Amino acid sequence: MASEEQLLAIKKAKVLMVGAGGIGCELLKTLALSGFQDIHIIDMDTIEVSNLNRQFLFRQSHVGQSKAKVAREAVLRFRPHISITPYHANVKDPEFNVDFFKQFNVVLNGLDNLDARRHVNRLCLAANVPLVESGTTGFLGQVTVHIKGKTECYECQPKPAPKTYPVCTITSTPSKFVHCIVWAKDLLFAKLFGDKNQANDLNVRSGDATGSSEHAEDFFERREDEDFEQYGRRIYDHVFGYNIEVALSNEETWKNRNKPKPIYSRDVLTGEFVQQNGNLDKNSHIDDPSTVSAMASLGLKNPQDIWSLVENTRIFLESLKLFLGKREKEIGNLIFDKDDQLAVEFVTAAANIRAASFGIPMQSLFEAKGIAGNIVHAVATTNAIIAGLIVIEAIKVLQSDTNNYRMTFCLEHPSKKMLLMPVEPFEPNKSCYVCSETPLLLEVNTHRSKLRDFVEKIVKAKLGMNLPLIMHGSTLLYEVGDDLDEDMVANYSSNLEKVLAELPSPVTGGTVLTVEDLQQELTCNINIKHREEFDEEKEPDGMLLSGWVQSPQMKKVNHKQVDNEDSTSIVSQPVHVETEDVNETEIVVSTGTKRKSSEISSTSSIASAASVGTRSNQKPEEINDDDDDDLVILDGHSDTLKKKRLQ
Ligand SMILES: Nc1ncnc2c1ncn2[C@@H]1O[C@H](COP(=O)(O)OP(=O)(O)OP(=O)(O)O)[C@@H](O)[C@H]1O
Ligand SMILES: [Zn+2]
Numbered sequence: 001m002a003s004e005e006q007l008l009a010i011k012k013a014k015v016l017m018v019g020a021g022g023i024g025c026e027l028l029k030t031l032a033l034s035g036f037q038d039i040h041i042i043d044m045d046t047i048e049v050s051n052l053n054r055q056f057l058f059r060q061s062h063v064g065q066s067k068a069k070v071a072r073e074a075v076l077r078f079r080p081h082i083s084i085t086p087y088h089a090n091v092k093d094p095e096f097n098v099d100f101f102k103q104f105n106v107v108l109n110g111l112d113n114l115d116a117r118r119h120v121n122r123l124c125l126a127a128n129v130p131l132v133e134s135g136t137t138g139f140l141g142q143v144t145v146h147i148k149g150k151t152e153c154y155e156c157q158p159k160p161a162p163k164t165y166p167v168c169t170i171t172s173t174p175s176k177f178v179h180c181i182v183w184a185k186d187l188l189f190a191k192l193f194g195d196k197n198q199a200n201d202l203n204v205r206s207g208d209a210t211g212s213s214e215h216a217e218d219f220f221e222r223r224e225d226e227d228f229e230q231y232g233r234r235i236y237d238h239v240f241g242y243n244i245e246v247a248l249s250n251e252e253t254w255k256n257r258n259k260p261k262p263i264y265s266r267d268v269l270t271g272e273f274v275q276q277n278g279n280l281d282k283n284s285h286i287d288d289p290s291t292v293s294a295m296a297s298l299g300l301k302n303p304q305d306i307w308s309l310v311e312n313t314r315i316f317l318e319s320l321k322l323f324l325g326k327r328e329k330e331i332g333n334l335i336f337d338k339d340d341q342l343a344v345e346f347v348t349a350a351a352n353i354r355a356a357s358f359g360i361p362m363q364s365l366f367e368a369k370g371i372a373g374n375i376v377h378a379v380a381t382t383n384a385i386i387a388g389l390i391v392i393e394a395i396k397v398l399q400s401d402t403n404n405y406r407m408t409f410c411l412e413h414p415s416k417k418m419l420l421m422p423v424e425p426f427e428p429n430k431s432c433y434v435c436s437e438t439p440l441l442l443e444v445n446t447h448r449s450k451l452r453d454f455v456e457k458i459v460k461a462k463l464g465m466n467l468p469l470i471m472h473g474s475t476l477l478y479e480v481g482d483d484l485d486e487d488m489v490a491n492y493s494s495n496l497e498k499v500l501a502e503l504p505s506p507v508t509g510g511t512v513l514t515v516e517d518l519q520q521e522l523t524c525n526i527n528i529k530h531r532e533e534f535d536e537e538k539e540p541d542g543m544l545l546s547g548w549v550q551s552p553q554m555k556k557v558n559h560k561q562v563d564n565e566d567s568t569s570i571v572s573q574p575v576h577v578e579t580e581d582v583n584e585t586e587i588v589v590s591t592g593t594k595r596k597s598s599e600i601s602s603t604s605s606i607a608s609a610a611s612v613g614t615r616s617n618q619k620p621e622e623i624n625d626d627d628d629d630d631l632v633i634l635d636g637h638s639d640t641l642k643k644k645r646l647q
Contacts, residue, residue: 002395007035009398014038016104018091018120020067021045022378023110023134025055026387028071031108032079034391039082040104043068044090046252048168054380064250090256092119092466098521101127106397108390109133112166114159118434118464119520121146121154125435126521130397132390136382141410143389145397145425148435151405155464156429158548167378172247173257174358177351181371184350185336188239189343191220193323193334228321236265236316240353260358268313292326294318294345295365303365307349309356315349344369385410385420433463433548439512439525444500444543446508446530451478452496457541463524465517472513475505481518500528 509530
């Protein structure tokens with residue numbers, strides 16, 4: 001039961017929720033049931049069939065409608081007198097500026113990608129509004145509290161590269177080539193050549209009349225009257241043509257995104273190509289079916305070439321035919337293997353055609369082979385637990401109960417007493433360019449790299465800026481905005497094509513560039529260091545950004561752990577919590593001493609030794625208690641842990 005003061009704080013609060021998906025639905029329900037009266041929700045998406053299994057505020061009849069709006073209506077049915085304001089929009093839209101954020105007492109994130117999380121983090125810092133951040137992957141989850149100047153900001157620890165992707169991004173709204181690879185490999189390849197009984201999200205696309213699994217199952221079977229060519233073309237036209245048409249018919253989905261274009265084989269292939277396709281003879285001398293190759297059939301030799309759409313189409317059809325004609329026995333049991341040439345050819349071609357449809361640059365077979373992805377399915381219970389923890393932290397924030405803020409990690413197994421692991425938040429990282437004013441260092445060949453490379457690879461991709469402005473002293477080199485006159489636009493686009501050293505105000509070794517994002521109100525200085533050579537494999541960007549490093553506090557811990565590397569006191573592996581695009585969190589509790597679980601949350605030395613981020617060489621602490629089946633749950637308010645025995 002909440003205390004009087006808590007209820008008062010809850011009643012007075014104006015909160016902003018960002019994301020009304022898996023966590024968001026649970027969160028909105030829990031906020032409403034906890035007594036919150038004024039809730040604003042931003043979500044850019046519409047409801048998909050695949051959301052319905054866990055986003056319980058939505059029903060089949062809502063498919064295609066705004067998540068934020070439907071979530072509001074669903075909650076108002078059982079809490080009719082509270083105020084819920086929905087925004088069907090991208091949180092990165094300019095209307096959600098610092099002034100917008102300033103009206104809230106706390107911001108609660110239920111997002112699924114790094115980009116949006118970083119953006120919200122910056123706006124919260126600029127508006128000085130506390131942020132409660134969250135994420136789940138399968139059974140794993142975490143809730144963290146970010147208060148300007150008091151705790152780490154969301155970006156204090158650099159985040160590693162993404163490894164998992166949400167299903168909807170893969171099935172409906174890919175934005176990167178890796179999303180197309182995951183679709184081609186885990187959905188299309190698995191559907192055509194893998195175990196037919198396995199669940200496959202290719203069956204569950206919203207608004208598609210063929211979306212029922214029964215129909216979809218039949219659809220991917222070859223019909224008796226069809227030859228390989230006809231079958232291949234039917235599949236092609238269905239997945240790259242018809243399905244895209246169906247997706248396009250839901251206008252709401254594309255309000256904030258670029259529309260894909262349907263691709264039909266008849267529009268890509270001329271009659272001449274059709275004849276060239278379907279020739280299995282080039283592989284006829286091959287006895288070992290595992291060595292057949294569509295590239296060999298079609299005379300394509302260099303795996304580093306990026307094939308045209310026509311070539312991808314021919315490879316797609318040819319590899320499908322080769323599977324059917326030469327590897328028939330394996331069909332139904334195939335699992336994608338990167339060492340299976342024909343499988344890689346098929347997946348590369350399928351991913352490239354999908355990429356072409358969504359306006360994503362295509363890649364070579366060599367590149368495609370190297371890209372791998374895994375889908376982790378969401379678990380409704382984890383979302384519910386995490387949403388509950390968000391509300392607990394939000395209430396503490398509203399009461400400025402600083403000493404009791406916790407980052408809490410939801411683990412997969414109640415390993416050594418801990419299912420929920422609370423840790424005191426860290427202090428801000430002094431080398432974080434987002435929440436402190438530390439300059440960064442960029443090593444770059446100023447005679448070779450263009451301003452465009454700097455904007456794309458560093459300012460957008462690494463610094464996560466939305467509307468960047470780049471200055472050298474008082475000279476504006478680049479800026480984005482709706483209010484620029486024609487001359488300025490022409491000037492900036494000509495600057496983009498110039499190498500750094502030849503810009504109107506030359507950027508060379510020793511230059512300090514100022515990069516600003518006006519929407520995020522973030523400014524960052526970058527010291528330029530000229531360097532001639534870069535290792536193409538290790539530094540593919542041809543430039544290297546540094547200066548944004550682990551906090552010294554964490555380095556100290558790492559050092560200690562290296563010493564303990566052979567220690568046998570490890571009870572659990574570091575827990576990886578990956579949340580969509582690029583949010584891998586690793587938590588390890590690490591000290592040399594043994595502790596009881598009951599000491600964990602109240603002992604600040606544990607908190608300072610626990611780490612969030614990519615701290616791979618730490619070892620978790622041993623908890624000296626041998627009862628494995630205990631579930632530890634958090635008391636709603638204090639830093640004590642209550643244990644409950646599972647029956
Ligand atoms: N930039 C953004 N602006 C507004 N909402 C966003 C933004 N980025 C992500 N979201 C929302 O965050 C929510 C995240 O929810 P969740 O992780 O459950 O993903 P989902 O797309 O609903 O499910 P799935 O796992 O099937 O992809 C989504 O509803 C998504 O629309
Ligand atoms: Zn920071």
